[in-house]
Amino acid sequence: MGEISDGIETALQATQTRPIPLSPQARMRALVKAEKGSTKAAAARLGCSQRQVERYLAGQVKRPTPRLAAALEQQLRRVWQPRLRARAIKKASATGIVVETRARFGFTSAAGSTDDPRMRRITEQLPPNTAAQLLAAHQAGAGEQQLAQILAGGLGFSYFRDRGRRADGLDVELSDIDYCELDLL
Structure with a gap:
């Protein structure tokens, strides 16, 4: 995954209220439950055989x-407490x-003039429509490039164009991400 x-x-994951199970067997059971009892779907998520899931x-x-073990933890964290996750996204x-x-x-x-790209550290609140678009794209499995375009558009609107008060028609490009931290409001 990307930044x-x-x-x-x-x-x-910061919105979760309970820790994920500790034992591999309990983790596998929770993942299969999240996949509605399908060991085949759980195996596809983990990149292993269906028989391996059944052994666990x-x-x-x-x-x-x-x-x-790493794949099991990562995939379980993505489906753990789905109602809390959905509530946080909403x-x-x-x-x-x-x-x-x-x-x-x-x-x-x-006007066609460009500014050479440079490193900037920005902390900004994205508007709700951009936040909804970013989270929906992530939930749909969008790639890092598409997420970067959505984030660049949102930061361009809120930071560079001052929420539509200046620099109309400015297109922002985002690349070389050092880190990206998000806080849900």
């Missing part, structure tokens, strides 16, 4: 490989999110 996806996941559920295998889509990032920003104005 933006990781930032969104971290913000969404039966308690025949106690210790996963490091790769499988609230953030209505109120907006705060983004702190250090990245290379460049822009092109309507």
